Amino acid sequence: EAQVTQNPRYLITVTGKKLTVTCSQNMNHEYMSWYRQDPGLGLRQIYYSMNVEVTDKGDVPEGYKVSRKEKRNFPLILESPSPNQTSLYFCASSSESGSSYEQYFGPGTRLTVT
Amino acid sequence: QKEVEQNSGPLSVPEGAIASLNCTYSDRVSQSFFWYRQYSGKSPELIMSIYSNGDKEDGRFTAQLNKASQYVSLLIRDSQPSDSATYLCAVNSSGYTGANSKLTFGKGITLSVRP
Numbered sequence: 001e002a003q004v005t006q007n008p009r010y011l012i013t014v015t016g017k018k019l020t021v022t023c024s025q026n027m028n029h030e031y032m033s034w035y036r037q038d039p040g041l042g043l044r045q046i047y048y049s050m051n052v053e054v055t056d057k058g059d060v061p062e063g064y065k066v067s068r069k070e071k072r073n074f075p076l077i078l079e080s081p082s083p084n085q086t087s088l089y090f091c092a093s094s095s096e097s098g099s100s101y102e103q104y105f106g107p108g109t110r111l112t113v114t
Numbered sequence: 115q116k117e118v119e120q121n122s123g124p125l126s127v128p129e130g131a132i133a134s135l136n137c138t139y140s141d142r143v144s145q146s147f148f149w150y151r152q153y154s155g156k157s158p159e160l161i162m163s164i165y166s167n168g169d170k171e172d173g174r175f176t177a178q179l180n181k182a183s184q185y186v187s188l189l190i191r192d193s194q195p196s197d198s199a200t201y202l203c204a205v206n207s208s209g210y211t212g213a214n215s216k217l218t219f220g221k222g223i224t225l226s227v228r229p
Contacts, residue, residue, distance in 0.1 A: 105159070
């Protein structure tokens with residue numbers, strides 16, 4: 001089954017404690033992205049990657065890091081989380097081949113930073 | 115700053131009516147346009163994509179694109195209670211029709227279909 005998986009699905013942590021949210025896709029997609037979703041602000045892109053070792057900032061990259069060492073994985077790293085990073089996070093992937101450019105979204109990770 | 119604006123909601127329509135959702139975008143080079151549906155607590159799912167001016171129909175859904183006026187809309191005919199969700203407009207602002215490495219989303223509009 002084609003899918004994007006994220007782990008963990010729920011995470012409560014404290015300010016300053018480094019964390020990583022993993023994202024993996026099994027569709028051999030070149031493109032992967034991270035978004036955060038906040039009430040009243042909608043979905044905002046944090047970082048995206050066009051292929052292995054190629055990443056770029058989205059609209060709200062401050063406080064986040066990413067890496068793309070393998071095509072299927074695109075982890076999101078919060079080196080020193082702060083309460084304003086409490087949000088719902090989505091990973092997504094897409095391909096440029098074929099006739100559809102649909103972004104497939106993962107199930108989401110709800111992060112709370114206290 | 116590239117912007118995607120959706121008309122403020124929430125929108126409430128009776129079952130069987132037509133729901134009309136509108137979206138405008140600021141970047142003239144945008145080439146790809148998408149409507150996503152998001153149920154509460156779930157991830158967004160693509161319901162329509164459109165790349166050329168005009169209408170595109172898929173079942174009860176019709177997407178309309180007007181690049182000169184920079185707007186894209188979604189019509190839902192014969193609305194059902196199961197259509198109650200938040201609808202997100204998304205625009206590929208990379209300047210070419212292709213993969214969505216740079217998608218900008220609107221804030222979404224919540225649709226409620228009354229039985």
